[in-house]
Amino acid sequence: MNADALKKITAFRKKLHQTPEISGKEENTSALIKAFFEELGPDEIIEDLGPYGLGVVFKGKLKGPTTLIRAELDALPIPEFGRHRHKSKNPGISHTCGHDGHMAIVCGVGMLLAKKRPSKGKVVLVFQPSEETGMGSEQVIQSDNFKKIQPDFAFALHNLPGYPKNEIVLKKGAFTAASRGMTINLKGKTSHAAHPEDGLSPAEAMCKLIIGLEKLTETIPEFTLVTVIHAQLGEISFGTTPGLAQVMATLRTFDNEIMKLLTCHAEKLAALISEEHGLEFDISYCEEFEAVINDPVSWELVNDAAKEMKFKTKHIRTPFRWSEDFGKFSSQTNTLLFGLGAGKNQPQLHEGHYDFPDDILTTGISIFYRIIEKLNQ
CATH class of the missing domain: 3.30.70.360 (Alpha-Beta Plaits)
Structure with a gap:
């Protein structure tokens, strides 16, 4: 991404950070995402993917796979204690899991797709509600409008404090509990x-x-x-x-x-x-929450993408004990959830001082876009 695009994405991430909404209440967050993409002119915006869920569609001219990239809309009922200027304006609610960063990354992918559509198949950027309660992915999958998507592959990431910034954390099979x-x-x-x-x-x-x-x-x-x-x-x-x-x-x-x-x-x-x-x-x-099961084919795609872009990778043997409701997508299609290092000395997730580090945004955007290039270009 060029400097202006990165500046826009960073500013948007901070805007999302200031207006967090808890699971099932993400009306304003969804509206912000929709307005962001309306300026980019995607081929379609699918609404009603569960309460406030959105799917942003970029189509290719040739037949090919449907690739789904997911981000989460919801925040946590946790007071924020950091000193940054973009602190939450909603008392007792904060993006201390980094979902603001996940949304910003997928919005950045959308900016790149708006400039260069996929050649084949289609890419659907899904913004999912209620991840923290384990209800959101089920609501998306059970919605009538999910039939318009029917993904062949689904990918998501989660930022990981305690790992070096920009390190890609991978595992085949079960990734989270x-x-x-x-x-x-x-x-x-x-x-x-x-x-x-x-x-x-x-x-x-x-x-x-x-x-x-x-x-x-x-x-x-x-x-x-x-x-x-x-x-x-x-x-x-x-x-x-x-x-x-x-x-x-x-x-x-x-x-x-x-x-x-x-x-x-x-x-x-x-x-x-x-x-x-x-x-x-x-x-x-x-x-x-179901366990997130990483598909071997999807694992190869992300592992190869990380190597091609010369990102450091960490291959873990034991799944994470925490849960992620991306596991519902694992029962629907070939999925892969991977970790993105957020820094060894960062506060932990769900802790009142945590703030998603903006200097890992480009890595998340780049690896998602490389996956899309491998599947849809």
């Missing part, structure tokens, strides 16, 4: 605190469940992790023996089938403990 939030409600019977024998307190069952859930990992040889993130017993009432309890936990695996097994074990444990103590129980789930 599957995860799901599990809520278990235990129901007994309240009584006066002076007569606990007249009630049915779930206190002991709750304690057993907290310990037992985290020990489930010992029963499965593959990587599993259960983290109890919240528990509540009764209400704050010193005259009452509690009758309700709630335990919330996050389940993680590197494999979608192992997630099913871990979930089954957790449900059986909840049922066993509840029956032992004469309690009723129910279970619900939220923030469900």
Whole structure:
């Protein structure tokens, strides 16, 4: 990109950073992206890819594959503490995961495509809502307008603090973990605190469940992790023996089938403990992410692109424990999610001081565009 184009993209990234919106509320962010591309004159802008999702289409004249490049629209409910001038103007909300940078990179790709359309097939730049809750990619895929896209390949990146700036982080197969939030409600019977024998307190069952859930990992040889993130017993009432309890936990695996097994074990444990103590129980789930599975063909494309552009690469052996809802696209087409180093000394993601480094924008733009050249030129 020339200096003027890079300056425009950098300024746009900071504008996005100042106006973050949480998952499911990205109306203004979507409008900013749409206005940005309307000036570039793409072949089509597909709206209603889930709430506020957009697809920006650049078509070639010849038959060829459809290449999807994805960025995320949403921010986090995290206060920002940095000292930069472009701090969030929305109190308690910030782009501390770097989605503003991801959007800016894909917008930069759009600027290049506007100057030189693909020769064959088409490229669709998708701006997806609600990545942080695990709902967005499913909403995009299930929307009627996704039928207009039907990608042959899908690519995305995530910035990675702790890795050298501009380093490309790659792995075949599972790249990030599957995860799901599990809520278990235990129901007994309240009584006066002076007569606990007249009630049915779930206190002991709750304690057993907290310990037992985290020990489930010992029963499965593959990587599993259960983290109890919240528990509540009764209400704050010193005259009452509690009758309700709630335990919330996050389940993680590197494999979608192992997630099913871990979930089954957790449900059986909840049922066993509840029956032992004469309690009723129910279970619900939220923030469900599938593992991102990187396709070998897509891996070769990105690995070759990085080598051709002389970017340093890091080939990791173990998937990241965090989750990314790009995994839903893995069940639809050939996908690849790769990492882009954001600097060894950067604050970590989801931390109030994190701000996407603008000096890695060009690397992200360049490698996406080289992938497009290899598939659609």
